[in-house]
Amino acid sequence: MGTTKKKYPVNAKDYKLYEEIGEGVSASVYRALCVPLNEIVAIKMLDLEKCNNDLDGIRREVQTMSLINHPNLLQSCCSFTTGHKLWVVMPYMSGGSCLHIMKSSFPDGFEEPVIATLLREVLKALVYLHAHGHIHRDVKAGNILVDFNGSIKLADFGVSACMFDAGDRQRSRNTFVGTPCWMAPEVMQQLHGYDFKADIWSFGITALELAHGHAPFSKYPPMKVLLMTLQNAPPGLDYERDKKFSKSFKDMVAACLVKDPKKRPSSEKLLKHPFFKHAKTADYLERSILDGLSPLGDRFRMLKAKEADLLVQNKELYGDKDQLSQQEYIKGISAWNFNLEDIKNQAALINEYDEISNLEEPKTSNQQNGISDNYSDAKSQDTDDEIINLESSFASFPTPSLQALKGCFDICEDDVATVSPTEQPPVQLSMKASDQETDKDDDIKQLGRIKSLQKTSIPGPRKYMSGSLLPDNVRSPKKLMSNGERDLHQLKFQVERSSSGPIQHIQRNSLTHSLSVENVSEGAVVQQKGRFRVTEADLSPKAPVLNPTPTIGVPAASLLPSLQSILQHNTVQREEILRLIKSVEQTPSSSSGNAAEHVETGNSDFSQIPPTPRERELHSQVIQLQQSLGSLAEQLQKQKMKNVQLEKKLSDLMKQNSIEE
Numbered sequence: 157m158g159t160t161k162k163k164y165p166v167n168a169k170d171y172k173l174y175e176e177i178g179e180g181v182s183a184s185v186y187r188a189l190c191v192p193l194n195e196i197v198a199i200k201m202l203d204l205e206k207c208n209n210d211l212d213g214i215r216r217e218v219q220t221m222s223l224i225n226h227p228n229l230l231q232s233c234c235s236f237t238t239g240h241k242l243w244v245v246m247p248y249m250s251g252g253s254c255l256h257i258m259k260s261s262f263p264d265g266f267e268e269p270v271i272a273t274l275l276r277e278v279l280k281a282l283v284y285l286h287a288h289g290h291i292h293r294d295v296k297a298g299n300i301l302v303d304f305n306g307s308i309k310l311a312d313f314g315v316s317a318c319m320f321d322a323g324d325r326q327r328s329r330n331t332f333v334g335t336p337c338w339m340a341p342e343v344m345q346q347l348h349g350y351d352f353k354a355d356i357w358s359f360g361i362t363a364l365e366l367a368h369g370h371a372p373f374s375k376y377p378p379m380k381v382l383l384m385t386l387q388n389a390p391p392g393l394d395y396e397r398d399k400k401f402s403k404s405f406k407d408m409v410a411a412c413l414v415k416d417p418k419k420r421p422s423s424e425k426l427l428k429h430p431f432f433k434h435a436k437t438a439d440y441l442e443r444s445i446l447d448g449l450s451p452l453g454d455r456f457r458m459l460k461a462k463e464a465d466l467l468v469q470n471k472e473l474y475g476d477k478d479q480l481s482q483q484e485y486i487k488g489i490s491a492w493n494f495n496l497e498d499i500k501n502q503a504a505l506i507n508e509y510d511e512i513s514n515l516e517e518p519k520t521s522n523q524q525n526g527i528s529d530n531y532s533d534a535k536s537q538d539t540d541d542e543i544i545n546l547e548s549s550f551a552s553f554p555t556p557s558l559q560a561l562k563g564c565f566d567i568c569e570d571d572v573a574t575v576s577p578t579e580q581p582p583v584q585l586s587m588k589a590s591d592q593e594t595d596k597d598d599d600i601k602q603l604g605r606i607k608s609l610q611k612t613s614i615p616g617p618r619k620y621m622s623g624s625l626l627p628d629n630v631r632s633p634k635k636l637m638s639n640g641e642r643d644l645h646q647l648k649f650q651v652e653r654s655s656s657g658p659i660q661h662i663q664r665n666s667l668t669h670s671l672s673v674e675n676v677s678e679g680a681v682v683q684q685k686g687r688f689r690v691t692e693a694d695l696s697p698k699a700p701v702l703n704p705t706p707t708i709g710v711p712a713a714s715l716l717p718s719l720q721s722i723l724q725h726n727t728v729q730r731e732e733i734l735r736l737i738k739s740v741e742q743t744p745s746s747s748s749g750n751a752a753e754h755v756e757t758g759n760s761d762f763s764q765i766p767p768t769p770r771e772r773e774l775h776s777q778v779i780q781l782q783q784s785l786g787s788l789a790e791q792l793q794k795q796k797m798k799n800v801q802l803e804k805k806l807s808d809l810m811k812q813n814s815i816e817e
């Protein structure tokens with residue numbers, strides 16, 4: 157790919173910013189000119205101060221984007237920080253995402269040959285990613301980008317995971333990441349972890365999304381989507397209107413949407429499915445889906461305006477009370493609140509929502525696990541019991557420190573100006589190219605330098621995103637207004653995401669919000685950044701993923717997530733050992749009591765009492781766990797020492813800095 161050979165400047169002043177072309181949960185994307193290369197690019201801007209707790213996600217995205225090299229994957233050209241923003245420079249994909257194209261011109265989805273062509277390209281990208289040990293974890297139409305010539309690239313590695321993280325290729329993941337509608341059941345369940353087969357599920361959901369114009373369950377709030385995905389039979393091409401689709405398409409979707417991940421094909425195998433014989437060339441895509449489309453920026457603006465209108469209409473129709481309910485509902489869901497009372501309240505709101513929503517969902521013929529698969533059945537099951545069951549199905553994980561966001565990127569340039577913590581002006585983008593340079597320079601000056609890593613992050617008003625655009629006929633359960641002023645200008649910046657898109661991050665400034673973000677010690681904490689996202693410490697007995705060994709200049713704060721993860725992991729392992737010891741004690745054979753004593757006293761000599769096979773197995777597990785506990789403690793110790801050293805360096809540097817200033 158040509159982009160890898162060119163040297164893209166890593167300085168904001170070398171780019172002229174044009175119009176906004178996309179928004180996600182965590183980022184805004186702009187079209188821009190790379191002045192020295194005279195090339196149009198797209199720049200994704202992430203506000204590091206607002207991406208609470210998602211240092212790992214951002215780092216992963218930047219790393220993955222720079223390392224991948226495949227024609228169907230969006231590779232970054234370069235990335236750098238300016239003020240508290242991270243800029244990721246990428247090739248500009250002028251067609252925008254498939255989601256945007258559908259919303260603009262194909263509200264009921266694409267024709268089958270188009271779908272086959274798009275999906276084959278995405279699948280090629282997945283084959284590459286999986287072969288290199290990556291799980292994408294966010295495959296959906298919004299992340300399939302189309303270029304002017306019909307070429308396709310899969311984007312957004314914000315939640316991708318590397319299977320080699322801990323040096324173990326086969327390791328399943330135990331993190332809770334993704335976008336609800338596209339999320340595989342095993343990812344939601346968090347029982348046995350998951351692997352690259354989770355992408356195959358999302359791929360199947362994406363196929364349905366491209367066929368219908370929206371993902372299954374997309375009109376439901378996130379909690380409901382989780383319930384439905386877990387309880388209902390997998391969705392498929394079973395609608396009356398799906399008769400137009402070929403058997404091979406239906407087969408391909410059915411192969412992906414099997415609840416048991418082991419029964420899903422690998423991406424490589426799926427690529428050989430007869431359905432992809434219908435795939436055509438990029439040329440064909442250009443003619444069939446790009447023809448007549450207005451420029452990306454215009455489309456984006458129109459779609460946003462439409463969303464804002466919908467929101468205003470909703471306000472008029474349902475009033476503030478309902479909006480407040482929705483807000484409360486989304487807040488609970490977004491924060492993945494395990495407070496039972498809150499969840500019950502949320503469940504009540506789900507029912508409320510259902511009553512007014514227009515049910516057009518399918519009655520699938522196949523039943524799985526003896527659970528009814530039609531929506532009205534699922535609706536009637538919105539009981540407290542379900543919520544309690546669901547609550548027990550999910551694990552909760554600790555959250556990295558807020559401060560950990562800083563200092564992650566040592567690729568900084570241009571961090572020049574100074575600003576107070578409360579000063580966080582948005583980047584103002586002029587539509588006139590000639591004005592760009594001045595405006596941008598001013599902005600950069602305003603954005604300022606982050607003086608201290610210890611500085612408390614005081615987020616400005618949250619710019620709520622609208623990445624996934626609502627189907628027109630759907631009343632938004634997810635778009636809401638703040639408690640504050642509700643003028644249109646504010647609306648623009650506070651539109652929530654569709655539930656068919658990632659769940660919106662909610663600023664935790666409400667007294668009613670009972671979830672403690674940083675309460676690591678209780679282990680009941682969930683990290684969340686727009687998606688359900690619970691990472692770092694997992695319940696797997698395997699070693700936690702450590703941040704790479706810090707290099708000089710990496711702030712000590714960035715080690716905190718690893719340390720927390722190790723601590724958490726330690727606790728989990730300790731509990732596991734205790735549990736095993738208890739279970740040895742409870743083994744009915746007369747010998748087991750003795751065996752437990754041996755274990756408890758650290759004496760593993762079982763020679764005098766012949767152990768049962770179960771005791772042997774438990775014993776060896778205990779030994780393994782003890783060993784790994786030991787090595788974790790060692791790692792923790794090392795990390796602590798490094799932390800101390802780095803903190804010292806850091807404070808020296810800060811002193812030096814303040815002297816210079």
Ligand SMILES: Nc1ncnc2c1ncn2[C@@H]1O[C@H](COP(=O)(O)OP(=O)(O)OP(=O)(O)O)[C@@H](O)[C@H]1O
Nearest residue numbers: 178179180181182183185198247248249253298623
């Ligand atoms: N290189 C690009 N060229 C054109 N449009 C782009 C490009 N990158 C992103 N976009 C547009 O911007 C939108 C948001 O970008 P992106 O998905 O990377 O942000 P995000 O915050 O990671 O989103 P998500 O909500 O999926 O997590 C995309 O859906 C797409 O429409």
